[in-house]
Amino acid sequence: NAGVTQTPKFQVLKTGQSMTLQCAQDMNHNSMYWYRQDPGMGLRLIYYSASEGTTDKGEVPNGYNVSRLNKREFSLRLESAAPSQTSVYFCASRERTGLKRTDTQYFGPGTRLTVL
């Protein structure tokens, strides 16, 4: 049981290049998320997928696209990278338990992206 995995761990891009960040979870969770983490700003939600086949914008979606390929995988794409997208990106999946539907999220190890 690997939990949430992300690839790559590190990436350097030039302005205007594109790339896809991959995320997979093996916990059979319905919901998956992409966050970015910047110093002093906590984590900000980029996009999320409440269930397979659905995706929705979060707080900071501009410049990104996502694909929920199947229940396990949720990818994040930067079509034309900009220096403002230099950040650490975290993928998470969400467990919902019991009648209260507690919202425990499980995080991947992160991808450190630098855009020059």
Add this chain to the structure above:
Amino acid sequence: AQSVTQLDSHVSVSEGTPVLLRCNYSSSYSPSLFWYVQHPNKGLQLLLKYTSAATLVKGINGFEAEFKKSETSFHLTKPSAHMSDAAEYFCVVSEGGYSSASKIIFGSGTRLSIRP
């Protein structure tokens, strides 16, 4: 609207002394509250969570937090700090249910330093 405020961006304590990391929240509904820890260059790990059962919640590594509705607080404490506790700590509020993922809000984080 829900929000979460971590009152200290940086806390420094001596090894063996108590730790207090402060978190205040606002929520229109009965929230779920979480503390996550992030060690340098690592992903986020769940420390503990409150889901309307006992107001005093015990987590991993000797940490605990008390939910105080009258004060809208969920402060994290540990009786005796250890060098390995040095990390960034995030307070998170979620309104649970089938609400959208945008109702999971992260605090901006508190960096905990431990002096030998």
